Amino acid sequence: MHTDTERCVRAVQSKDARFDGWFYTAVLTTGIYCRPSCPAVPPKPAHMVFHPSAAACQQAGFRACKRCRPDTSPGSPEWNVRADLVARAMRLIADGVVDREGVTGLAARLGYSTRQIERQVRAELGAGPLALARAQRARTARLLAETTDLPMADVAFAAGFSSIRTFNDTVREVFALSPSELRTRAPKHAASGTPGVITLRLPFRAPLHPDNLFGHLAATAVPGVEEWRDGAYRRTLRLPYGHGIVALAPRPGHIACRLALSDPRDLTVAISRCRRLLDLDADPVAVDEQLRADPALTPLVDKAPGRRVPRTVDEAEFAVRAVLGQQVSTAAARTHAARLVTAHGTPVDDPEGGLTHLFPTPEELAALDTDALAMPRTRRTTLTTLVRRLADGGLRLGADSDWPETRAALLALPGFGPWTADVIAMRALGDPDAFLPTDLGVRRAADALGLPSTPSALTTRATAWRPWRAYAVQYLWATDSHPINVLPA
Template sequence: MELDFERCYRAVDSRDQRFDGWFCTAVTSTGIYCRPSCPAMTPKRENVRFYPSAAAAQRAGFRACKRCRPDAAPGSPEWDVRADLVGRAMRLIGDGVVDREGVPGLASRLGYTERHLGRLLTAELGAGPLALARAQRAQTARILIETTDLGLAEIAFAAGFGSVRQFNDTILEVYAQAPSTLRERRTVTVGEPGTISLRLAYRSPLHAPALLDFLGTRALPGVEERDGTTYRRGLTLPHGSATVSLSPADRWVSATLRLSDVRDLAPAVARCRRLFDLDADPEAVDTTLGADPALAAMVRAEPGVRVPRAVDGFEMAVRAIVGQQVSVSGARTTLSRLIRPFSRSDTLVGFPTAAEVADLPDSAFGMPTARRETIRQLADAVADGKLDLNPGADREETVARLTDIPGIGLWTAGYVAMRAIGDPDVFLATDLAVRRGARALGLPDQVKTLSAYAERWRPWRSYALIRLWRAA
């Protein structure tokens, strides 16, 4: 991946937080790599190297800065936006697929050979899938060392390492400290067993009220809830269940995770970041949308509006089907009936899996027969592996396969692509609320003319969509 030295150096010299996550700054005289906004003295030009990822810097022999914690920077917005092979691979690596299924599993999901995948990732990021997963394991391990009382051997395997020796060697190489030393120097107060508290960084600005309003209005009782400035929900993760509390603050979101299995820390963090769209680049989005006079005032008044995403693609697809041509409150009522067999009175639970929904009796659906059969066919396709609704899925292929299911049209498929797969450039011109919002802003509200007008908002039409909904 080509990095312009002058542009990168100016970002480092000005300590520009907007570039955190885009690249790492390595200093040859100290052997340390940092995030661009590191408060340390700006290094001399001749001592600086720039790398597109922490894994590439580690591979080159540099260790992480103890002051700016470059491994805790927001993820690159490039992997959040791109729909190509590398972008899909990065989203799957972030979700822990390499730790669970190895590089063969990652390559199989993407439909390419391991060799071709490794070549592409190395060309773009300076490191292959194993090195990228290793960097993530090191970050997961550091969090567990500093925020839990788990034994170091337990942490090694929970973070995805194959052995305690590999764990010790990696932590020493990345952080220049043994795991035991990291634990001795921790300043974080350890909470209840199984509870992990951490901060999820993002690029400012973040319009938290818009995010919380959207999620709170659609919250399913028993699965999620909003309490003031805190959003809570249950999660179904690869190794077990979890609950999470997310509270936006200045420059980060405070997260409290209660995991039934600590091996799920990395995927839980990845899904929380995805849900709140924390890896987005709000400056780029708002610059494009704010250039339109019709949206300019709204962008100035509410900078940093995000697209609320999803922690579970199947859940989002079911919500989209149920929400067709009904109100938000009506959809919540129907969905509440659907998940009632899985609800608990003492805690929030994750949305039922595709296999669990497929096995429900007809009486559990509480909806017209045609819609029930659409959900059944969706559940069967996801459970059988014929339909991938994860962020690493091919967007065009997924939309095509969704619309092959009777009862799923372009609106539903587009909504799933936006919220479940993370497509930043979806526009639902047929949506009645979108057309009302357009009318309120003085924009054309006919489907064809509005679709044509929305072309000026590319590649951020999903973000324009959220703003039109707010205007409605």
């Protein structure tokens, strides 16, 4: 979008927050870059240049605006809509792969050479993977400096910097402030009450309707791993350097987030996964505009605009839970999952609630005694085949997954039909166009709305909803009184 100068100028002049994260405005006369909705008086169009990423602005010599804080914008929705190489690379960069494995590790995961990755990412983002990871480290450093009392040396290494000098130089270059000045200028927040807990706000593009989003997570919560407590969804997180516990609660204009991490180096990854869980980088205006064009969906969208797709923080975990939920009630699926957690999950301490375990890994589940599973033999075979394929690397589910290829691989497994493959594509892989025409709730809603209720006919009708059919499913599900559609008290 940054190449459409006229459209970008209009967005800046109207201070349109919907475009935050889509592009960044660099001001030639001041040397700063801003989000489109910056509250400052818009510069003259002749003084504006537009970049596709904060990293591109930084490479061009611009520093972040101290007023609008462009580094806190929602992420670009492009990376959640597309499954091409650049989008998959951006999802992996957000998950910290470059910091942990370098550009060579990023390229190896994607199956391309480092030169191909560099060229394609730079062509679209205006900066290479290293620069994008550097910008992400700067954001993390700012967040830690402003919201914690960690010593600056700990902030530097937790944000992913290799040295104190690099940390200091980067922060000064990006923000025109020293790390200590960032901390001094930050608004004072009330103490969390628990040592080591980081409190922050997760931004999103309005509107956001939280009922089905948090209702689904709360209604399907696995005891010990997830819970709804004091108006917040809480769960344990398995992270690259350790583990964490997060509490997420809807608030006007943001999601309140409380993170307790065993290793602060996991902060960037934890935030990225929480944003993905709640689908916070979606573009609800584009989604709702497309769905509202169908007269059958218009009243549903108008009643509760901004529905999101509840996703996951762990793709393998969700795949296991999808199999456990085949042809059983929500309560039965939670019971099956809770038994696996108790028997095979890693114990954790939770001073603020009732969380007890991390969900077991595929490697831990590959050794389980299938005879102890209280489920039909065919489903046990489905489950054991899945976890073994995940454990030995024969099947990979992650931010870098190619949606069509992974769906085909899932359908090749015994016991995997279209519903299971598509619900994993929708909620674990993040495919915004995944559709569930055989789902009973979807078919009931379609029938009540006068839409075709047979899978083939409904799929044909849903062509007009593409590429947002996963969001259409949320609107259709919301016509039911199931607890997944109700924000818990």
